[in-house]
Amino acid sequence: MATNYSLIAKEIADIIGADKVFTEIHERMAYSRDWSVRPFNELSLPDIVVRPTSTEDVAVIVRIAYRHGVPVIPCGGLTGMVGGAVPTFGGIMIDTRGMNKILELDTDNLTVTVQAGITISKLNSELEKYGLWFPHDPESKQAATIGASIATRNDSTFGIKYGKIEQAVIGLVLVDGVGEIVRLGQRKTLISSSGYRLHWLLIGSEGTLGVITEVTLRIFPKFKERCVDMVAFKTFADAVKAVNRIVQAGLSIESVNIMCSSRFQYYTHAYRVKYGREAKIPPGTKAILCITFNGDDEVVGFSRNYALKICRELEGKVIEEEIVNAWWTSKHILKFEPGKQKWPDSQRAERFGAADASIPMGRLDEAYEKFREVALKNGLKILGMNVYVQAPYSLHTSVSFAVYVNDKDLDNIKRFYNYVKEMGLYALSIGGSSTSYQGDGEKYAGALCEIEHKDSLKLISSIKSIFDPKHIMNPGKKFGPSKWIKIGD
């Protein structure tokens, strides 16, 4: 029997209010895609969009969905790269951004409790008023929410100092797949050896275990100064060596990014707009290391000089300030020339598409060659490779291997997904991970997870069923066959 969504919409509206429930096509259209590579005119419409403002609202929605056995898809800013928030099978889309309040700011214990739909930028602009800072920092921070950052385990510019988001999550409130409200983790401390760390299960869960509605995070007093530098190296191995030396020397480095020269050009968009020319780097450069230090003036100054000394000893060449500033604008500040923002400006004809993998630090040069080879084999134009370091003071990587994709050409899209699969399998073959910041999403669904976790697949499935017995939470993601990627093809 076909699902009667108008009845479901009415049931929800009767309890949480009609002003939070949307069923018109023009209302649902805005929720039909994220930033994943898909045909430009493809539509995946949710049947209902709901904008709850509290955990209780979410519980009502999930309970109704559970009773009817219909899909529930939580979304944040819809900037995800793997179709994680795309309603693959229709259903009820929960726009979590109606839950955007700060619930408690505890300045004595340096914690903040927020509703999960607040964007990272909004949280930081509120914290700024108190001289505080939440250092988790993906480029999409103006739209990406705290809930989605947990759900995707996205990357942060400052990963080498502050880690990925799990380093920051003290506890959270979840509405599971039955509609139960459960509190996981602690309230004021990150540290506990009691029970299981169930809140960590939500890291990278992509909405498949439930809807995160509240989160308690650790925060920091805002530092005073920051310096940013770029150093050109002949190989990725040299850049890695430099970072390891900087860490060994005892410097509190704040961020590390290593780009290939083509990715560097993409990231110096602001320089091109301002100066009308390409940013130049020394000939023979293969890897550009970008580093920042934050803290008191004196400490930052000393750290910078010491780090650059190490880089120079390894034959690194320091890059001019204007280029560095342009890169930092692109990466972190995001204050572009008015009306000349990088992202839309660079996606007019072809779009950005990336394979994301974690590559062991000693194999980055090899991975770079592999990237070029696989992209070439699949007939894709290279945009470039970017290595993010995402574990505190250890060079564990999250790598973006980006190419251009023409989303008007289905064959091009298929070749892109074949490339993504090959890069994922390659990462697994060298002991890495098939996805390091995007998640499995709709892109892989269960295809690569089944290989990466073949020995623990049963446990993974059992965990899913405990949280979500009817498998209504974000179906088509992380589990089951992928629309694009088939192993054995």
Add this chain to the structure above:
Amino acid sequence: MKIEKYIDNIYTCNRTRCGFCIDECPSYREVGVDFYTSRGRLMIGRGLIEGVIKPSPQAAKAIYECTLCGYCEYKCALENVKVLEALRGDIKESGFEPEQCRYIIASLHNSENPYMKPKWSRGLWIRGLNIKKKGKTLYFAGCTVSYSSYLKGNARNIVKILQKIGLNPTYLASNEFCCSAFLHMLGYEEEFQKKVERNYRVIRNSRCETIVTSCPFCYLTLKKEYSEILGSKYDFKVLHITQVLKESIEDGKLNLTVEMNTTVTYHDPCHLGRFMRVFEEPREVIRAIPGINLVEMRKNRFDSHCCGGGGVLLAINPGMALSINSKRLSEAIETGAEAIISSCPICVETFKRKIKYENIKFKAYDIVELLVKAVG
């Protein structure tokens, strides 16, 4: 369809999804759903182009409840406002534009102003002033300054100041027309073009070389839109009053002698600031007033939040417009200032209205209102 012209914009956003335009969009801040953002509205455009969405009163509501403040365009790299106006054009063609828009358009056609006021009363404020019939500088009052009860005396003050600094302006009186910004804001692009041709002839007849206006909508329209349509034959210099004032103060033609020991904050009108990038002149004028302390709101210049009065939202959904206004007023009050100053009649009127309706202990002034006090 009008939006087909912007199909590349629509699909570029569709494949970008960066969401930089969302968090500070005034209409999103009110309603909180994706279809109340530039990105969501461009998606509606995609739906219309692909035939998935049929125009409807509900879709019209989502499209028109936007202040056309241009914040999204500043944060993007697309022609966001042009697309938003074209969307209105298509909704209008399908017959679903909000009825308030039809009244505005009728009023524009019948009496050359969007406020349903008689044409003959447009220039009544001039009575008793000695204004030249022809001259090099034309003072263009615009509809809001001419008719708004919240801005009584404003036009007279401007003329007096212009006379004081030796510009001796001429004025079109009952020949003055609506700059017709409302036409293109409501998607009446063809009608707008016709008006521009006619208005050009009226200006030409005045034999002026420079047009001075205190309305940012008129300023943008007369300076940018008219010259885009008319090309090089439209060779008038167009200035906003704050630009004239700044220069006159610098040149010593205008002396500000009366101390005003007060703290004020300045609100950037979207059309003067973000669109036309006139940020510093009004601030310099305010700072030139003896004793005055100018403090900034957290969101200023390009980042300034809209007052709620743009995009005809005040007519379409006054509740929403005033709620947007309330947020901006709170930002002003937060600074500790005693008053909010702006240099746009619509912003000032909207602030004054809100303050009056809710009996808020705070003041709003037009920059000229402040200035005349300082001139003494």
